[in-house]
Amino acid sequence: MSERELMVQAWATSDPGRVRKHNEDSWLIEAELGLYIVCDGMGGFKRGDVASGLACSVMRETIAAGKRSLTLHKAQRSAATTAAVEALLRNAVQRACEEIYQASSALTGDGGRMGTTLDAVLLVGNQAFTAHVGDGRIYLIRQGEAHQVTEDHSLVQQQVREGLLTPDQARKARNKNVITRALGVFPSVLVDLLSVDLGPGDALLLCSDGLHNYLGAEDLLGPVATGNGGTEELVGMANQRGGRDNITCLVLAARGPAEGNHLPSSAPAEHIDVLRRCDLFSFCTYRELVQVAAVCQAREVPAETVLFKEEDLGRECYILQSGVVEVLRGGVSLATLEPPAYFGEMAFIDSPRRSATVITKERSRFLVLSRNDFLRLTRQDSTLATKLMWRLLHHLARMVRQTNTLVISGTATMELDDDSVSELK
Template sequence: MCAARSDVGRVRSSNEDSLDFDAETGLLVLADGMGGCNGGEIASAMAVNIVSNEFRQLALTLPQEESSTPGLSQVAMRLCTAIAKANREIFQLGLLQTHLSGMGTTLVTALFCGARVTIASIGDSRVYRLRQGHFEQLTVDHTVVQEQIEYGLITPEQARFAGNRGLITRALGVEAGVEVDVQEQPVLPGDVFLLCSDGLFDMLDDQEIQFMIDHAEGDLDAAAHQLIDTANHKGGYDNISLILARAN
């Protein structure tokens, strides 16, 4: 079961976030674009469309049984191939159309296959998991403040209010190649996964997000609306997008 919502927020004039979920392939995709002259909107839309469509085609050629070779599964490798294609096409468009030069986007995906989920991330959009009362961020932000946390220069609490918290160190489409964080996790019945842009978690802390999901008592649509509405009530300084999915 999935629920998704995207909102422009209270300050921005346009929505540079894009998202999609495909029940047939089990792929959830969310992107938060950046760049002037509508570059952010274009980059995020391209990322979501290319990754979704390319994976749908690649999935047709997946073997019936997984190889026992150590490393990423065939499904995860197909997902990485789709992401690499999106990166190339966004980058090439930026080269061809100078007014779009430098455009790029964050990207997070969650691909459900049997009792496993493959998570890929670039930038500062996030994937969380709520399991048996424990709410955990599964992705690592590719940001300046995250690096400062890792070097012990600031605390996670200080990072929430840092003026440079929106500076990302990795994005899709800004260079010819991109490094993607990929992980494969087991899925348990009842697990709830949240994909979201920074417009959500900049307004709400993890405890607030978990409370609203719990308070919805399994109604993911209600949880999605409550999260967006509360983020807007707190200022809505950026576009706010999220996908919620529960494993059966």
């Protein structure tokens, strides 16, 4: 069964700024395809405007040619259809990169090279697939907070990630405009993909660095909440604060579905919220939580449901979103768990047999993360892998200490019993 779609509105504003004579940014709103793009042609190279415009047109042509993948995903979302949409989006970016590279020598000569950044959203149903290359940004605006869901491909951001600069030093660095990835500089490019489930009231903001160099995340909230996207106001604010670069801003806002189409109003936000409160993900950024939420399955089961039994093969970890579960071993109750507890995490390590039985005591909802999806996430993102493995090690260390305490306590009790027997003798 296809999901009931949200209604989406989109707005865009682009301006050359107060210093530059030409605008090398480009943007695209193709509502029929669900495709939204902001590109920043590289001002340091020749014909950046051509590069950014070509990126938009090639992306549109490629996505349109693969529209069947979008239709199938809308009709029945699955791991296979998700992978097909991701492959289509990645291929569109690579085709754009290759065509810009090939056109470069013809337009600029052997001594020139044109290039562009790219931030794109492909909306399929209520799932937004994002593609990111360069130092533009995509923000998710949800429940009064703005979250950056892309990471700048810039020299200073790389230095921050490696601990060579603090975020404050990076903001003041002279070389902060040096980027490490762009379309067209080489025949192919590494693209960051992410998917975000949208709910009513959510908005996505795509912008060039001409906007985010002057505006922080908190500056975005008021204008976007006005109901008309706020793009003109945001571009005006960037101009007032300097406007030294071209400025482009695109906002797409999700509203409730048409009357009669019921949709849980906050399901995507609730999933992120339970992950934020779960100890296993306590080191994760919002962007990383979005990555995890995208591969979790939501399940709701009635009371007295056996989730798994002792000696069952474990392949999933459960994060309790609502309800209560009881953990038993050999018929003896060991613990009662409430949100945001998690259990079954040993399945991530070596797929062991379950050491206990878990039963729901009331209707309960879970986010379920499979071993395969966990391993795929950790292979794709080494930073996320480090954070999750660190939390797992911390949890295992705590379990070992508790076990040691019980063993020592039990040994002491046995020694006391032996002493009592000796006294009786």
